[in-house]
Each structure stands twice: as C-alpha cells, then as structure tokens.
Amino acid sequence: MTLTKSNVNVEEQAIKAKKASKKLLVLSESEKNEALNHIADVLEKDYETILQANEKDLANGKEQGFSDAFMDRLSLSKDRIADFASGLREVAKLEDPTGNILSDWTLDNGLQVEQITVPLGVIGMIYEARPNVTVDATGLALKSGNAIVLKGGSSAINSNNAIVEVMHKALAETKIPQEAVQFIASTDRKATNQLFTMKEHIDVLIPRGGGKLIKAVVENATVPVLETGVGNCHVYVDKEADVEKAINILVNSKTHRPAVCNAAETLIVHEDWLEKNSAVLVEALQEAGIHVHGDEKVMSVIPGSVLAEEDDWANEYLSTDIAVKTVSDLSEAIAHIEVYGTKHSEAIVTENADNARTFLSLVDAAAIYHNASTRFTDGGALGFGAEIGISTQKLHARGPMGLPALTTVKFLMKGNGQIR
Amino acid sequence: MTLTKSNVNVEEQAIKAKKASKKLLVLSESEKNEALNHIADVLEKDYETILQANEKDLANGKEQGFSDAFMDRLSLSKDRIADFASGLREVAKLEDPTGNILSDWTLDNGLQVEQITVPLGVIGMIYEARPNVTVDATGLALKSGNAIVLKGGSSAINSNNAIVEVMHKALAETKIPQEAVQFIASTDRKATNQLFTMKEHIDVLIPRGGGKLIKAVVENATVPVLETGVGNCHVYVDKEADVEKAINILVNSKTHRPAVCNAAETLIVHEDWLEKNSAVLVEALQEAGIHVHGDEKVMSVIPGSVLAEEDDWANEYLSTDIAVKTVSDLSEAIAHIEVYGTKHSEAIVTENADNARTFLSLVDAAAIYHNASTRFTDGGALGFGAEIGISTQKLHARGPMGLPALTTVKFLMKGNGQIR
Known part of the structure; x- marks a missing residue:
C-alpha cells in the first residue's frame, strides 16, 4: 500500500x-x-x-x-x-x-x-x-x-x-x-x-x-x-584560556557529532590568545579536519580559511565547518552570542574565575559551560533518561x-x- | 498633554x-x-x-x-x-x-x-x-x-x-x-x-x-x-449534594464578586436533587438576586427563568445571571464542562466520595473543588502573595x-x- x-x-x-x-x-x-x-x-x-x-x-x-x-x-x-x-x-x-x-x-x-x-x-x-x-x-x-x-x-x-x-x-x-x-x-x-x-x-x-x-x-x-532544537552554539576561548583545555573542548564540541544541535558552530577567540597560540590551534584544526570561515584577523593567521559572511555567523553548519571570530574582550564575545546564539548551549574556556562567572550569568541560553564541551546538553549524558527533545524556549x-x-x-x- | x-x-x-x-x-x-x-x-x-x-x-x-x-x-x-x-x-x-x-x-x-x-x-x-x-x-x-x-x-x-x-x-x-x-x-x-x-x-x-x-x-x-483569565466556571450539584453546602457554595461562587474570572457562570444540577430541593433553591436564588437561564426542565421548576441558548453555556455573564443545566448523571456533567469550560475553576458539591474523586481526576482545569466555592482560585486567597494573573493554560x-x-x-x- x-x-x-x-x-x-x-x-x-x-x-x-x-x-x-x-x-x-x-x-x-x-x-x-x-x-x-x-x-x-x-x-x-x-x-x-x-x-x-x-x-x-x-x-x-x-x-x-x-x-x-x-x-x-x-x-x-x-x-x-x-x-x-x-x-x-x-x-x-x-x-x-x-x-x-x-x-x-x-x-x-x-x-x-x-x-x-x-x-x-x-x-x-x-x-x-x-x-x-x-x-x-x-x-x-x-x-x-x-x-x-x-x-x-x-x-x-x-x-x-x-x-x-x-x-x-x-x-x-x-x-x-x-x-x-x-x-x-x-x-x-x-x-x-x-x-x-x-x-x-x-x-x-x-x-x-x-x-x-x-x-x-x-x-x-x-x-x-x-x-x-536549533543550536547555533559557540565556544569562547578567553584571553586566559588553558591551551590544552581550549583545543580539546573546541575539537570535541565541533567534531564529536557535527550534525547534532549541541555541536559548536562558531569559535569566538580572544585576539591575544589567538596571537600566542595560533600554531597549536592551526595544527589541531587541520588534524581534526575542521574548515574555517573567519574574520580578517583569522584569515591572516589560519591558512586555508575563507572569509566569514553573515550566514556563517547566523546559521548551523552541522558539518566540520566552523566560523571563527576574534574579539578584544569578554563583553564583545557575549554581545556576539546575544545576536547570533539560539539560546541552546554556550561555552567559555578560561582560567579567570571572574570572567567565567560573568559569562555564566550574562549569557542567555539553556546550558552554559565553563571549561567543558557543549556536547553534554543531552538527557542521556546528564542522566535524565530518555528525552523528548531539547527545549530552546524559556517557558x-x-x-x-x-x-x-x-x-x-x-x-x-x-x-x-x-x-x- | x-x-x-x-x-x-x-x-x-x-x-x-x-x-x-x-x-x-x-x-x-x-x-x-x-x-x-x-x-x-x-x-x-x-x-x-x-x-x-x-x-x-x-x-x-x-x-x-x-x-x-x-x-x-x-x-x-x-x-x-x-x-x-x-x-x-x-x-x-x-x-x-x-x-x-x-x-x-x-x-x-x-x-x-x-x-x-x-x-x-x-x-x-x-x-x-x-x-x-x-x-x-x-x-x-x-x-x-x-x-x-x-x-x-x-x-x-x-x-x-x-x-x-x-x-x-x-x-x-x-x-x-x-x-x-x-x-x-x-x-x-x-x-x-x-x-x-x-x-x-x-x-x-x-x-x-x-x-x-x-x-x-x-x-x-x-x-x-x-x-x-477567562473563567467560564461551573458548580455541579450532584445527586448526593448536601443542601446547605450546595446553596452556600452556589450563591458565593456566583455573587461574591460576579465580575471576576473565578465566579461561577453555570450551575449544573442533578435532576433528582433539583426535583427534591427546588423550593429551597428557588428561594435562595431569589434572595441573592440571581437571574436564571435554564434548560426546559429548569424552566418548569424555577419561576422567572428564561430559556438558555448556546451563548449562555459558552460565555461568561460576569453579572448575577446564571445558566442552569440539568443532568442525569455525573458523566453528563463532566462532558458539559469538557465542552464549555475554560479550564479555570470547576466545583462539585457532593457527599459521595467516589463521585468527588472522579470529578477531581477527570475534569481538566487549573483548580478543581470538592465542596468549596470557586472563589478561592486567587493568589491572595491561597497565600501566594501578589499574582501576575491566573493562568488557564497548561504549559x-x-x-x-x-x-x-x-x-x-x-x-x-x-x-x-x-x-x-
């Protein structure tokens, strides 16, 4: 039939x-x-x-x-x-x-x-x-x-x-x-x-x-x-981010299962951290097969990256592509998330406790992470048992x-x- | 200005x-x-x-x-x-x-x-x-x-x-x-x-x-x-309702503040109870200045009542008017509420514990009463302090x-x- x-x-x-x-x-x-x-x-x-x-x-x-x-x-x-x-x-x-x-x-x-x-x-x-x-x-x-x-x-x-x-x-x-x-x-x-x-x-x-x-x-x-559902999730690597944590969290958030809603879609990175750690970042991205769409500063540092456009900031790739934006401070990172985030999962990597606290309190999302992968926003991973979905609304x-x-x-x- | x-x-x-x-x-x-x-x-x-x-x-x-x-x-x-x-x-x-x-x-x-x-x-x-x-x-x-x-x-x-x-x-x-x-x-x-x-x-x-x-x-x-807000609330007087409780609860639910959302708008009454207690009901309604819109059975029993039409069942009066419907059993009462209720406040008056339990479990509303006035659906009355409103939704x-x-x-x- x-x-x-x-x-x-x-x-x-x-x-x-x-x-x-x-x-x-x-x-x-x-x-x-x-x-x-x-x-x-x-x-x-x-x-x-x-x-x-x-x-x-x-x-x-x-x-x-x-x-x-x-x-x-x-x-x-x-x-x-x-x-x-x-x-x-x-x-x-x-x-x-x-x-x-x-x-x-x-x-x-x-x-x-x-x-x-x-x-x-x-x-x-x-x-x-x-x-x-x-x-x-x-x-x-x-x-x-x-x-x-x-x-x-x-x-x-x-x-x-x-x-x-x-x-x-x-x-x-x-x-x-x-x-x-x-x-x-x-x-x-x-x-x-x-x-x-x-x-x-x-x-x-x-x-x-x-x-x-x-x-x-x-x-x-x-x-x-x-x-x-829709998760345009960000990982923010702060000026005071530990290099190993930052790389692990970024790669895991992006590539563990790229097609799911709690996967990262944009890396926001502090310009000082990027300048200092570009070599290790470039190596990690290449090894993980991540393709970068970045702003001009990013393009000058990451070989093979292409210029990010409005769509790159606004939408999910659901693939191993990532948008990368440099910022000069935490508030610029939070403002970017406020504009482009979908209130799903957002992470900060930092050793600075004040910055972590500010990020957790000011970012408006269902799940906000300090020094952990965005991939934990999941009923199974959190120990809830079966889930009917992940709500991105507030009510x-x-x-x-x-x-x-x-x-x-x-x-x-x-x-x-x-x-x- | x-x-x-x-x-x-x-x-x-x-x-x-x-x-x-x-x-x-x-x-x-x-x-x-x-x-x-x-x-x-x-x-x-x-x-x-x-x-x-x-x-x-x-x-x-x-x-x-x-x-x-x-x-x-x-x-x-x-x-x-x-x-x-x-x-x-x-x-x-x-x-x-x-x-x-x-x-x-x-x-x-x-x-x-x-x-x-x-x-x-x-x-x-x-x-x-x-x-x-x-x-x-x-x-x-x-x-x-x-x-x-x-x-x-x-x-x-x-x-x-x-x-x-x-x-x-x-x-x-x-x-x-x-x-x-x-x-x-x-x-x-x-x-x-x-x-x-x-x-x-x-x-x-x-x-x-x-x-x-x-x-x-x-x-x-x-x-x-x-x-x-909108409260098209019912009081159901069961076959086994205590007469004094029924009259008090009905009159209070209807007339204590007729213009508010938790006021009763329809009396559903078991036909046997009505037959037995029509004299005392008529007296109480007259004394309280309540004007009845009823079905044919009600019209034959309550002097001065007029025939209820679809609008009477469906809408709030927000006045001392009331719609009155006779039923032959509890399930008919619940079915009427299912069709015309606005999921606000619904009451049953009965001494029969099984009927009370059935009413409380099957009626779909924010507040469901056994032997009490619908007027208690109120943040102040329930001890919540100030309220922003009374939600009639489920989420x-x-x-x-x-x-x-x-x-x-x-x-x-x-x-x-x-x-x-």
Missing part, C-alpha cells in the same frame, strides 16, 4: 486522541508499564512487517536521490527495531511523572489545597525523517499518561505507518486504548497545518527536525509549542526535556462547604 | 528593555527591594501628578459614555495610590524567585551541573483599563529581575503615563535602570500588534483583560504567551501565577576540561 492524501481526517483523529486521553487518566503506573513492555515485545516479534514497509520508503528515497546520511537515518534493521524495543523498556522503568504532589497545605478555614502533576492530555508530535521518533515519542507520551498524535515526515511514511500498526496491535492486548496513538497517514502538508490550530483537542505541539520545520510550527501554531521547560516536561499541574481543593 | 500615536517607537523601546534586563541580572536582592520601596515612596509623594492625569482620562471616559463600573475601575484617589505603594512594599518582602538552585549533581567525569532559576528577561504586559496593573506588574517584574514593556488600555493612557513617569523619576535614584520599565504611550492598536512578533526582544507576553484581548494575543503572537504555569512564573531556568555546567 502506498499511503495517499485522501484517506485521513485529522480532526477526527485528534478528537479520538482526546477521548482516549481521558481513559489514560485512570490507569495505574503498572498498567502503563505493562503496555509499554508489551509494545516492545510485539515490535520485536513483528519486525519483518516493519522492514517490508521500510523497503518501500528506501526505494522511494533512492528514486528521489536522498543523501547517504539521510538514507542511513531512514533505514531500519532487526537490530534497530530491537533498540526501539529496549528504549520502550527503559522508559517503562522510569519514575511516573504524574500524581506527584508538588505541595499541599491547608488554609485557615480548613480548605485543603494540593498541587499535583497530571498529564498534559494530547501531544502533537511533528517530526522529520527518523522513524525511531515514532516509537520514542509514543513511549514517553504513554508513560506520562498522554495520548499522542504523530505526524512524521513523508519520506518515512510507510515505515511509520507499519510501526504504528504494530503498536496498535500490541495495545489491543493492554489497558491503554489503541486510540491513544494516532498516526496521520498523509503526505499532505495541509494535514500538518490542521494540527497547528486544534486547541480544543491538542494540548501541546512538539516539532522535531530542522530549523524550517520548527519555525513554521512556532509562527503558525495557536496550540502551545514546545520549541526544540515550561528549558534544556533537555524528560518525562516531567510532558506534565502540567492541577490544584485540587477539598473542602466541607468553605466560601469566601 | 494628550498622548498621540506618532511619538512612539515600539521596537526601540523593546530593545532598551532588553538591554536593561541584562543590567538587572547583576543586582542583588536588596538592591531590587530598595528600588521597589523607593518607587512606593515616590508614588505616595507625587500622587497629585497622577491624579491630574487621571482627571483627563475620567473626562474622556465621561465624554465617551463609559459605564459606572468602568469609570470606577479607572478612577484613582490618594488612597488608591497609597494601595499601589503598599502593594509594592509587599512584593519587596516576598522571597526572590531567582538564583534558586533547583537541583545540582556531579557527573562521573567530574562535570558539575546546576539547574538554577533566572529571570525570563523582558515581559510584555498588555492590559485593559485598570491603572493598578501598571504598578503591580512593574513591581512583580522588577522583583523577579525582569524588565517590562507596558501597553495599557487607551482609556487609561494619561494615568498610566503619569504613573510610569513617577516610577522613572524614582528609579533614577536606584540601582535599577529607568529603561527597565517601558511604557508604550500610544492608543494605536498597531503598537500592540508590533509587540506580538518581537521574539528577539520580548521573552513572554502576558495579556490581562477580556476574552477578546486574550484571544487576539494568543492567536497572533509568535512571542510565547502566558494566557490568563509553564497553571492557576494563580506568583513570582516563580516570571522565571525560567538555566543549566550551569562547571568543568575542568571535560569532553565526550
């Missing part, structure tokens, strides 16, 4: 998800965990169905000439599906984020007040190619008592659809209603746009993917959005978002006739 | 606020408190300047034939200004919501991780008539280390402008830069609309006022919004929002060269 645009009714699906979300409210933690573990088992058992559907996506992808990296992210195997299953089993082991009493007190009149965590309701997940998001997001949503509406990228539509069919089959044998997981089986962008304004049925939208997708959701959605959740980001609170007031 | 549209540059003001917000980051709690107390002193001293400006607004209001209630909210006096000052002094006494370490831990590699509360940055406050918001919101913003851009209603523009001029005069003698408080002195709606999309300079918009204003902000803003803050709602978090990572 090749999925077409005509056979979906997005609003109906969202309404079903909302109804199912009410049923999730009365399930116990163990009922939710059993369901996740059962989905994991069935995914492993039915992996061949998923691989067959994946073949179709891969064939389509080949026809359309997608890059090798893209095809690799799209491609599934028995082992990858087993990883999806392990991921679900890990999520099942995490603490239930709902039902936590955050505070409780009694007013003088005897009214008991309780602030308790509850599921958000229905999560709308809008994402690009990778089919693992279909499983990961579903696991996190269900564990936190939420229903989910999944809208994946067109290139993975057959794989995602097969994964959801297998998950539905599994859910039929659990206490969680199948309707709690809705997959919008459409390649029509209009289907995505419909999700943007469904405030009645969807409680939050989480876009995961490139900057363009996220921007489209943030600018057009009236449903509240959890903004994730609700900032930085790596685990299960608690998928909850809200209610005030429960228990009285015996209290009036004002 | 009558303020005109031409003399404002909204973007310039927002940029100034952003710059000032950076200076607020390095002030101590006592420096912020001293500033608030000094503003309070100067407001009390310069009250006459403010009253003169208020006269202009009152004259304009009279000319335009505003209602008495509206004119009352607009009207200032020496005492009201003294109340503003006391409010600021109370805010100064509250705990500083910033700089709190929410959690800290050390990774195996020695990287120290700290999650700390910090100001949001710049708050955009968009509000209607009442000039007290100008002072209250400024106090809460500054106390939490935020700059603020104020856009008040046209009808109070002279009063608000005078209040801000007095506050600026006071700030000049404190450590807080004057630029941290920006007042958009324009009656042009375009000025408000400009704030909607200033993501670079404004971190959050808080609309306070009627449903139309809030809807306009939510639907058009790309800046994140803290949605406050970031829900229910009465005090100072913590005006903060976000940062992860501060302190290392000695850690890489991945």
Whole structure:
C-alpha cells in the first residue's frame, strides 16, 4: 500500500486522541508499564512487517536521490527495531511523572489545597525523517499518561505507518486504548497545518527536525509549542584560556557529532590568545579536519580559511565547518552570542574565575559551560533518561526535556462547604 | 498633554528593555527591594501628578459614555495610590524567585551541573483599563529581575503615563535602570500588534483583560504567551449534594464578586436533587438576586427563568445571571464542562466520595473543588502573595501565577576540561 492524501481526517483523529486521553487518566503506573513492555515485545516479534514497509520508503528515497546520511537515518534493521524495543523498556522503568504532589497545605478555614502533576492530555508530535521518533515519542507520551498524535515526515511514511500498526496491535492486548496513538497517514502538508490550530483537542505541539520545520510550527501554531532544537552554539576561548583545555573542548564540541544541535558552530577567540597560540590551534584544526570561515584577523593567521559572511555567523553548519571570530574582550564575545546564539548551549574556556562567572550569568541560553564541551546538553549524558527533545524556549521547560516536561499541574481543593 | 500615536517607537523601546534586563541580572536582592520601596515612596509623594492625569482620562471616559463600573475601575484617589505603594512594599518582602538552585549533581567525569532559576528577561504586559496593573506588574517584574514593556488600555493612557513617569523619576535614584520599565504611550492598536512578533526582544507576553484581548494575543503572537483569565466556571450539584453546602457554595461562587474570572457562570444540577430541593433553591436564588437561564426542565421548576441558548453555556455573564443545566448523571456533567469550560475553576458539591474523586481526576482545569466555592482560585486567597494573573493554560504555569512564573531556568555546567 502506498499511503495517499485522501484517506485521513485529522480532526477526527485528534478528537479520538482526546477521548482516549481521558481513559489514560485512570490507569495505574503498572498498567502503563505493562503496555509499554508489551509494545516492545510485539515490535520485536513483528519486525519483518516493519522492514517490508521500510523497503518501500528506501526505494522511494533512492528514486528521489536522498543523501547517504539521510538514507542511513531512514533505514531500519532487526537490530534497530530491537533498540526501539529496549528504549520502550527503559522508559517503562522510569519514575511516573504524574500524581506527584508538588505541595499541599491547608488554609485557615480548613480548605485543603494540593498541587499535583497530571498529564498534559494530547501531544502533537511533528517530526522529520527518523522513524525511531515514532516509537520514542509514543513511549514517553504513554508513560506520562498522554495520548499522542504523530505526524512524521513523508519520506518515512510507510515505515511509520507499519510501526504504528504494530503498536496498535500490541495495545489491543493492554489497558491503554489503541486510540491513544494516532498516526496521520498523509503526505499532505495541509494535514500538518490542521494540527497547528486544534486547541480544543491538542494540548501541546512538539516539532522535531530542522530549523524550517520548527519555525513554521512556532509562527503558525495557536496550540502551545514546545520549541526544540536549533543550536547555533559557540565556544569562547578567553584571553586566559588553558591551551590544552581550549583545543580539546573546541575539537570535541565541533567534531564529536557535527550534525547534532549541541555541536559548536562558531569559535569566538580572544585576539591575544589567538596571537600566542595560533600554531597549536592551526595544527589541531587541520588534524581534526575542521574548515574555517573567519574574520580578517583569522584569515591572516589560519591558512586555508575563507572569509566569514553573515550566514556563517547566523546559521548551523552541522558539518566540520566552523566560523571563527576574534574579539578584544569578554563583553564583545557575549554581545556576539546575544545576536547570533539560539539560546541552546554556550561555552567559555578560561582560567579567570571572574570572567567565567560573568559569562555564566550574562549569557542567555539553556546550558552554559565553563571549561567543558557543549556536547553534554543531552538527557542521556546528564542522566535524565530518555528525552523528548531539547527545549530552546524559556517557558515550561528549558534544556533537555524528560518525562516531567510532558506534565502540567492541577490544584485540587477539598473542602466541607468553605466560601469566601 | 494628550498622548498621540506618532511619538512612539515600539521596537526601540523593546530593545532598551532588553538591554536593561541584562543590567538587572547583576543586582542583588536588596538592591531590587530598595528600588521597589523607593518607587512606593515616590508614588505616595507625587500622587497629585497622577491624579491630574487621571482627571483627563475620567473626562474622556465621561465624554465617551463609559459605564459606572468602568469609570470606577479607572478612577484613582490618594488612597488608591497609597494601595499601589503598599502593594509594592509587599512584593519587596516576598522571597526572590531567582538564583534558586533547583537541583545540582556531579557527573562521573567530574562535570558539575546546576539547574538554577533566572529571570525570563523582558515581559510584555498588555492590559485593559485598570491603572493598578501598571504598578503591580512593574513591581512583580522588577522583583523577579525582569524588565517590562507596558501597553495599557487607551482609556487609561494619561494615568498610566503619569504613573510610569513617577516610577522613572524614582528609579533614577536606584540601582535599577529607568529603561527597565517601558511604557508604550500610544492608543494605536498597531503598537500592540508590533509587540506580538518581537521574539528577539520580548521573552513572554502576558495579556490581562477580556476574552477578546486574550484571544487576539494568543492567536497572533509568535512571542510565547502566558494566557490568563477567562473563567467560564461551573458548580455541579450532584445527586448526593448536601443542601446547605450546595446553596452556600452556589450563591458565593456566583455573587461574591460576579465580575471576576473565578465566579461561577453555570450551575449544573442533578435532576433528582433539583426535583427534591427546588423550593429551597428557588428561594435562595431569589434572595441573592440571581437571574436564571435554564434548560426546559429548569424552566418548569424555577419561576422567572428564561430559556438558555448556546451563548449562555459558552460565555461568561460576569453579572448575577446564571445558566442552569440539568443532568442525569455525573458523566453528563463532566462532558458539559469538557465542552464549555475554560479550564479555570470547576466545583462539585457532593457527599459521595467516589463521585468527588472522579470529578477531581477527570475534569481538566487549573483548580478543581470538592465542596468549596470557586472563589478561592486567587493568589491572595491561597497565600501566594501578589499574582501576575491566573493562568488557564497548561504549559509553564497553571492557576494563580506568583513570582516563580516570571522565571525560567538555566543549566550551569562547571568543568575542568571535560569532553565526550
């Protein structure tokens, strides 16, 4: 089957998800965990169905000439599906984020007040190619008592659809209603746009993917959005930076995984440090295969560098290219980050404690580092367990978002006739 | 001076606020408190300047034939200004919501991780008539280390402008830069609309006022919004409701202050309870001067009631009118609230513990009451101190929002060269 645009009714699906979300409210933690573990088992058992559907996506992808990296992210195997299953089993082991009493007190009149965590309701997940998001997001949503509406990228539509069919089959044998997981089986962008304004049925939208997708959701959605992702991250090497730390942190931040959001995209370097350490810097950059786009001072010092333009400062490379800017003091570095940063991860390398303190306090970002690689902004690396994304916004959740980001609170007031 | 549209540059003001917000980051709690107390002193001293400006607004209001209630909210006096000052002094006494370490831990590699509360940055406050918001919101913003851009209603523009001029005069003698408080002195709606999309300079918009204003902000803003206010609140009188509690809670929820957002707008009543207790209900409604819009069953029982239409279920009266709907069971009551509620405050009156539990768990609202008046959804009544509004959204803050709602978090990572 090749999925077409005509056979979906997005609003109906969202309404079903909302109804199912009410049923999730009365399930116990163990009922939710059993369901996740059962989905994991069935995914492993039915992996061949998923691989067959994946073949179709891969064939389509080949026809359309997608890059090798893209095809690799799209491609599934028995082992990858087993990883999806392990991921679900890990999520099942995490603490239930709902039902936590955050505070409780009694007013003088005897009214008991309780602030308790509850599921958000229905999560709308809008994402690009990778089919693992279909499983990961579903696991996190269900564990936190939420229903989910999944809208994946067109290139993975057959794989995602097969994964959801297998998950539905599994859910039929659990206490969680199948309707709690809705997959919008459409390649029509209009289907995505419909999700943007469904405030009645969807409680939050989480876009995961490139900057363009996220921007489209943030600018057009009236449903509240959890903004994730784009990281135009900087490493600032201060005048008083230790040479070895600076080189290690820079190279690690840039090259450990260049395509991810917490990778460094710009080096800001104090002119005195650069002058003194240009030889060792040049050697390290060459060894790591980093290609430099710099200002004029940088070009005069680093062989093979090209002149950086506005785009170089403003955008992510997601490759081993880097923009390099010289500054004459800390405040110039902070001002550059204020203009070009995306409030994700920013690092200073320095032995000067005052400068470190100033950087940590004045830079406005989710994660700010002193003498460490930007690569630690990650739920796994920080010990949070699975993450639904990395928030670059300030409201609700900032930085790596685990299960608690998928909850809200209610005030429960228990009285015996209290009036004002 | 009558303020005109031409003399404002909204973007310039927002940029100034952003710059000032950076200076607020390095002030101590006592420096912020001293500033608030000094503003309070100067407001009390310069009250006459403010009253003169208020006269202009009152004259304009009279000319335009505003209602008495509206004119009352607009009207200032020496005492009201003294109340503003006391409010600021109370805010100064509250705990500083910033700089709190929410959690800290050390990774195996020695990287120290700290999650700390910090100001949001710049708050955009968009509000209607009442000039007290100008002072209250400024106090809460500054106390939490935020700059603020104020856009008040046209009808109070002279009063608000005078209040801000007095506050600026006071700030000049404190450590807080004057630029941290920006007042958009324009009656042009375009000025408000400009704030909607200033993501670079404004971190959050808080609309306070009627449903139309809030809807306009939510639907058009790309800046994140803290949605406050509209409360289409219900009291559900269950089959097993105690008669005295039901009557007291209903009358208090409806009439204690009918124009506020936590007042009840609809009574949902179990048909058996109504049949049994119609005489006492009718007497209580008459005594309280409550005018009923009901369904057909209600009309047959309550003399003088008129037929309720869709609008009656869907909208706030903000008066002593009430919509009354009969139901045959709890689930019908919950379903009605799901359709017409605004996720603000919802109450059940019942002696049946199971029904109470079901209502508290299935109704989706900021505050849910068992056997108590909806009027307790209020920062003051709950003991939070001053509130910036009551959030009816699920993200970031829900229910009465005090100072913590005006903060976000940062992860501060302190290392000695850690890489991945």
